Amino acid sequence: MKKEISTVRSRLSITNKQLREFEAIASDAGQDLSRLYEGESQNTHYRIASMQEARRILSQATEAERRKRSETFLDGLEYRSRIPQGMHDRGEAYVFADHPLEAERDKGGHDNHLPIYVRTLSILEKVVPAGGVWDLSVHPSEWGVDEREEMYNVVNIGKLTLEAGASIVVRGNAFILTCQELIKEGSFRTDYDIGILGTLHGFGSRRGDYDGAHGKAGNDGSKGADGRKPRLGSTFLGSVTDEFFSKDALNGGDGNDGEAGADGEPGLNGGACRIAEINLRCMTIQSPVTVGVIPGRGGNGGDGGNGGDGGNGGMGIDGFKTVEKLVPPGCGGNGGNGGKGGKGGRAGHGGISSNVFLTVPEKAIENIHYFSKKGQPGKAGKGGTGGKGGRVGKGGLPFTRSENDEQADRLDGTPGEPGKNGRDGRTGRVMPAAKIYVNNCLKTDSEPDYFSN
Template sequence: MIAQIQQKIEHQLSAGNLDEFISRAGFMSHSKEKLMNNEEITTYFKLNTFETARAVLSSATDEQREIRLATFFNESLINRSRLGQGKHDRGEAVVFANAPVSDKDSKGINRHFPVRVKGISVLNKIVPKGETWDVSVTGEFWGIDEMEELYTVLNVGTLVLEEDAKVVIRGNVFSMLCQQLICHDSSWAYNYQIGVLPTPYSVDFGHGPHNGPHGIDGRWGRPGTAGTPLPMQNSILGQIFLDEENTGGLSGTNGEEGQPGTNGVKGRNGGMCKLAEITIRNLSGKLVVFSQAGDGGDGGNGGNGGNGGNGGDAMPGQKSFTKTVSGGNAGDGGNAGNGGDAGNAGHGGIASNIYLRIPQEAISNVTMRSYPSLGGLGGNGGKAGIAGMSGNAPSPGDEALNCKAGKNGMDGTNGKDGQHGRSRAGANLYLNDFPYPGD
């Protein structure tokens, strides 16, 4: 099947389309000879200036980029303009919308040069039924951390996406130039052919897993030990103590305190969808472009507080014909541990602009979908531990022999529930450089 399609798609590009494909490949030093033999070429390189970045990363004309500038800084981007991402947004506006470099940004933006780029060129490509062509690159390849911005350029002559096949980018700034895109029908109405997806990791300065780990339950307090009855023996005069000098030990000991539960850990923020410029010169079939940033991680539950230990029982007093020993004190119950506070949830990931350019006559065959990212769920606070009960204090009826009661411990307090994360707006969509009107 693939071989048959391959024969059909080869050499169908017009001279102008082929020239643009070869020209874009030349920016990435991809061999024309190898490409014409249908070799797929992938290289990794760096760009050092805005001028070279614009030439390699953007297929738009100066006029098209100037149209974009009027709506580039939408509400989502304005709201984060003071954050670190705001500086990235303004740098992308220079490349993809011909914005000037502001004086206040020039020093900070220039620190991000050279930018790291993965470049792919292939004359004819078929993605088989149900498969995904992931063209992303991660910081691991470059030996850098996850917070650094990465770029992918995809340059294709003819791309065939069979049923339920798709191309995805995960968290890279994405530039796609395709001379001819052939999309087969999907088996699912909500499927898509091009996915601008989030980074496969949280974009924040935290550490640890996406969902916050739960707190650890507090250790229960050990119970107190009971008092020891006084040993007696019979004599001709009645009962006497075995040891007249050692008549202690009737009191129970206190129960230990329960330990508090530890706090749950905060959930991480969702992965981010980066800017994408997708240029399709010819389209056959229906195309759906989809984007949704990552959901925030759930906060960890707080650990439950440990129960307090029960106090030890007291032993009643004893009488001999020479001595009376009062009853012991019952042990106090141990206080219970507090429940740990739950972790707050992470916020949904943020998203950037997505630009799709297609022939005007193909607009009716295009759908663009962008959904908000969801905030995570805050964890549940740990439950309070239960106080230990005082030990028993027997009262044999003779007040001189009665035991003294202990005190019950105090219950712990419940931990606080974590706050839910915030949802974040989806990517702003642009079709032929103007805001996309929606479904």
């Protein structure tokens, strides 16, 4: 083993302290050091059952670094202090900084979250080829759990080489990367060398696609029945009505109302960027290293369905004469009302972002570039259009009339009212960008746009 360690140190140009840190991270995951020294990678899944053990294993910060982080760890996160994410933030402040546990306030929530899901990947040397992307994400499918379960992703690397245009990314995991030696080849890139991206899934009251489904259009109302001319009896004097004759049967029926359009589904909130601690102990680079934090965009709300048109009123029967009397014409039916348009779905809020802590050699700070983007919302769904009111049914004509007053004598129905348009969905909120700390000093800050809408 001593010979192997000596060979490793000469090949990787790392110190005894760095090698011990690599070994300690691997040992916490129960990994075989001899196999790592032989060039194998180790990928270990396990669970951590207590906050104290999570603090010991997950963060590589020193006590002094923890105290420094605690000074500003929760600054700017006040907007989510009253929701479950606030409990989560306070727990992270204990694990990754030096905040005390708020046992009475948060114990129930932490107990529901424990034991947490952890994957540790250890590899002594890794080369990401030119233009390649090494996706380090841990997926819930590896554990057979719900997609919204948080995965803790520990990556332990001896020497990482990024050839020209290569990058590493993580999507939606709590990410702890400790790299003893980073070598970056090639020129400065405008996107990122290390990308911390949002979850592939969104958040909201439903599952599925980011964009909400459009509401179904309402069915049109059916036409009212036309009036029915009664069956007449016959005598030697002429036609007569039978004993069951009903004058109402001459009237046209009312058209049925159109159905309301269904509401559009809300868009899901954008994918979340979770906390990250990136430790780069030694750097040999041809151009600056860029770390980017990009949460997911909120989904679009679905449009409300259009209301159905009201049915037309039925036609009245013309008046007629029998031996006994003149029978007046039937009235036309009323048109049905148009259906109301469905409401547009709310736009999904932008994805939320947690803190990112980047620790590098002091002399390398000027060669670290970083950016964090705000979580942008989706578009609100448009309200559906109300249905048209049904047309009137025409009344029948009287048996006796002059040519000039034929239309005036009709007893037409009333037209249906048009349906109201559905209102547009609510706009989504812009969520604050992640705060990035370099050597535990805050380097990015942004206003909490969450309150602006």
